[in-house]
Structure formats: C-alpha cells, structure tokens
Amino acid sequence: MILTLSFVLIGLAVFFSLLRLLKGPTSFDRLLATDTITLITTALLALMAVSFSRVIYMDVALVYAVIGFAGVVVIARYLEGGL
Amino acid sequence: MAIAGNILILIGSLFLFLGSLGIFRMPDVYNRLQAGTKATTLGAMSLILGIGFLNNEFLVKSIVLIIFIVLTNPVSSSTIARASHKSGVPLTDKSIIDVCRDDIRKEEV
Amino acid sequence: MKNFKGFIVFLIVVALTWLLLTGTFNKDDLLIGGSALILIAILFYRYSDLYRAVKITPKIVFYYPLYLVVFLIELLKANIDVALRVVNPALPINPGIVAVKTSLKDPLSKLILANSITLTPGTLTVDVKDDTLFIHWIDVKGKDIESATKAISSKFEKILKEIVK
Known part of the structure; x- marks a missing residue:
C-alpha cells in the first residue's frame, strides 16, 4: 500500500521534471531537469529492489548514480565552455 | 523497524515530489536549483534509508548510496549554477542584489 | 614521501569503500580488494595530495x-x-x-x-x-x-x- 503510494508520488515527480525538461527555456534548465530525473531514478531503482526483493537492483542504482553524476558534470563543463 | 521504514519511504517520496514541483514552479534557474537540490537530496536519502530499514539485507548498500548522494549532488548542482552564471543566464526580476555580476563588470572594464 | 599523511588517508577511504560495497570478510574478497587497492594506489598517487588537509588529532x-x-x-x-x-x-x-x-x-x-x-x-x-x-x-x-x-x-x-x- 505504502509502496504503491510512493511509486505514484515518484511518477508525479518524474512528470513535473519532464515538463521542465520540455519547457526549457535555457539549456541549463534542461540539464537541471536531467540531474533531478537521474536522482529520482536512483531512488526508484532502490525502491524496485525492495519491492521485488532483488539485491542486484541496489548495485544498478549505485552504478546509475555514479554515471549520472559524471554525465551531468561533463555536460555542465561543456556548456560553460572550458572542458 | 518495518513501520519506521515505511514512514521514511513515504516522507522521501513526498520530498522528491515537492522538489520537482519546485523545479516546475520557480522563476529562474538558480531558484530551481535551490528547490531541486535540497528537497531531492533529502528525499532520496530518506527513501533509501527507509529501504535499508525495511529489508536489513540492503542496509549496508543503502548507506553507501546515501553517502555517495550527499557527496555528489551538491557538486553537480553547484557546477550547473556556475556554468549558467558564467554563460550569463540572468536572475529573475525579483532579485535584489548580484555581487558577482558587479565583479565581472569590473574585470571587463 | 612529503605527503605521506594524505596518502594514508586516501588508502583508508578507498579500503573502507571496498569493505562497505562487498560487505563480507571472505579471504577471496579481501585478496581481490587488496590487489585492487595496490593498483589504485599506484595509479592515483599524485591525486592523494588533496587529502593532506585532514587533521588527525584526538579532538x-x-x-x-x-x-x-x-x-x-x-x-x-x-x-x-x-x-x-x-x-x-x-x-x-x-x-x-x-x-x-x-x-x-x-x-x-x-x-x-x-x-x-x-x-x-x-x-x-x-x-x-x-x-x-x-x-x-x-x-x-x-x-x-x-x-x-x-x-x-x-x-x-x-x-x-x-x-x-
């Protein structure tokens, strides 16, 4: 019951971030929305780990957090102009 | 333990939702970063800690994940803020002061 | 070894991360972790300067x-x-x-x-x-x-x- 409610709230969170991703107006807004979606997806993967009782999803979440962080920082440095 | 875990998960997903609502509602990129960073960091921390409480098998890994999120999430949002400030994204009209912009003007002159 | 302290702190941080990730004290796991630790120490020695700032006092x-x-x-x-x-x-x-x-x-x-x-x-x-x-x-x-x-x-x-x- 609680887990279902959490899934619904997380779905709404992804929805609002996607709206910001589509709306813009600058590329930094889109990057910020991407960063937030990365974090929400990490939390979602951890939630899936507990609701399916599979430990492996925790490792997936960890790797996803690392790669998402690296990607966001690299794109931000690129937009700044000094990679 | 299970009840505490459920409460933490619910609080966490509520904060994730509020954070992305803040991203949608705030007027400029810096205020969006404010809402986005803080609320989603605490939301993810609380949700993942709740998962650790719910199933003790996951506790150690969830603590590693929490430490990683606390260390990296402020860094990425600071990088975005710096990049947008250097590219000259303006602050919203409601803003009352910008020390950094004056500095940049002095350097250019 | 002018930044010996920074290097030691760096090794402790990496070793602690490995122990938390695997979560076991198996002989095999510790062996693999130890060899990975040596490799990382050789490759990233020049970045360990960063950890010099950490103070080690009873306080x-x-x-x-x-x-x-x-x-x-x-x-x-x-x-x-x-x-x-x-x-x-x-x-x-x-x-x-x-x-x-x-x-x-x-x-x-x-x-x-x-x-x-x-x-x-x-x-x-x-x-x-x-x-x-x-x-x-x-x-x-x-x-x-x-x-x-x-x-x-x-x-x-x-x-x-x-x-x-």
Whole structure:
C-alpha cells in the first residue's frame, strides 16, 4: 500500500521534471531537469529492489548514480565552455 | 523497524515530489536549483534509508548510496549554477542584489 | 614521501569503500580488494595530495559527530523551508547573489564548506574564487560581506576549523 503510494508520488515527480525538461527555456534548465530525473531514478531503482526483493537492483542504482553524476558534470563543463 | 521504514519511504517520496514541483514552479534557474537540490537530496536519502530499514539485507548498500548522494549532488548542482552564471543566464526580476555580476563588470572594464 | 599523511588517508577511504560495497570478510574478497587497492594506489598517487588537509588529532572524535549533527539539523530545516516556499501559492522569494569570505585555505576544506552551504537553508554556492564564495541566497537578509558571512558560513566554519586545515 505504502509502496504503491510512493511509486505514484515518484511518477508525479518524474512528470513535473519532464515538463521542465520540455519547457526549457535555457539549456541549463534542461540539464537541471536531467540531474533531478537521474536522482529520482536512483531512488526508484532502490525502491524496485525492495519491492521485488532483488539485491542486484541496489548495485544498478549505485552504478546509475555514479554515471549520472559524471554525465551531468561533463555536460555542465561543456556548456560553460572550458572542458 | 518495518513501520519506521515505511514512514521514511513515504516522507522521501513526498520530498522528491515537492522538489520537482519546485523545479516546475520557480522563476529562474538558480531558484530551481535551490528547490531541486535540497528537497531531492533529502528525499532520496530518506527513501533509501527507509529501504535499508525495511529489508536489513540492503542496509549496508543503502548507506553507501546515501553517502555517495550527499557527496555528489551538491557538486553537480553547484557546477550547473556556475556554468549558467558564467554563460550569463540572468536572475529573475525579483532579485535584489548580484555581487558577482558587479565583479565581472569590473574585470571587463 | 612529503605527503605521506594524505596518502594514508586516501588508502583508508578507498579500503573502507571496498569493505562497505562487498560487505563480507571472505579471504577471496579481501585478496581481490587488496590487489585492487595496490593498483589504485599506484595509479592515483599524485591525486592523494588533496587529502593532506585532514587533521588527525584526538579532538576529531568529538568534532566529527558534532559536524554531522549540525549538518543534518540544517538539512532538515532547509527542506522544510523549501517545501513551505514551494507549496505556498504566492511563492515568497527574495533572491540575490552575495559574497562570503572564508578563512579556510585548503581545496578540500573549501569543497566541504561549499557543499554544506549548498545543502543548508536557502543558500546555493555559485562560484569559489580564492577565499571568496559567491552564494545565491533565496531570501537575502544582509547585502554586505560581514553580515552574509555571519548568517551563512560562520556556523560550519567554527567546527570545520577543528577537522581540516
């Protein structure tokens, strides 16, 4: 019951971030929305780990957090102009 | 333990939702970063800690994940803020002061 | 070995990460972890300079938990503050960018301070130049450097001075 409610709230969170991703107006807004979606997806993967009782999803979440962080920082440095 | 875990998960997903609502509602990129960073960091921390409480098998890994999120999430949002400030994204009209912009003007002159 | 202390702290951090990730004390796991540790130590020796700033004194037993508690309380306050601002239909914000002076010298200490400021109520680090931090403040209360420093960073800086250089 609680887990279902959490899934619904997380779905709404992804929805609002996607709206910001589509709306813009600058590329930094889109990057910020991407960063937030990365974090929400990490939390979602951890939630899936507990609701399916599979430990492996925790490792997936960890790797996803690392790669998402690296990607966001690299794109931000690129937009700044000094990679 | 299970009840505490459920409460933490619910609080966490509520904060994730509020954070992305803040991203949608705030007027400029810096205020969006404010809402986005803080609320989603605490939301993810609380949700993942709740998962650790719910199933003790996951506790150690969830603590590693929490430490990683606390260390990296402020860094990425600071990088975005710096990049947008250097590219000259303006602050919203409601803003009352910008020390950094004056500095940049002095350097250019 | 001029930065021997930094190298040791670096090794401890990497070893602790491995132990937490595997979560076992098996002979095989420890063997693989040990060889990976040696490889990482050889490859990333030149970056271990960063950890030089960490102080190792008896005092840190008291100051690390204190810093953690202060940080967590500020994080909770920050989130309630942001949540109240977001759900309020009038969106009460009064933003601006202010400058803050810090007396911390080392890059690692400045990184910790900037991260802490980002996660505390209404403030976000925009840029760091030498000893000045530029901070976006969602509700500006003082425009000059002294009052901003007092309101934003002094709380953390007092404790951070005991932990790092």
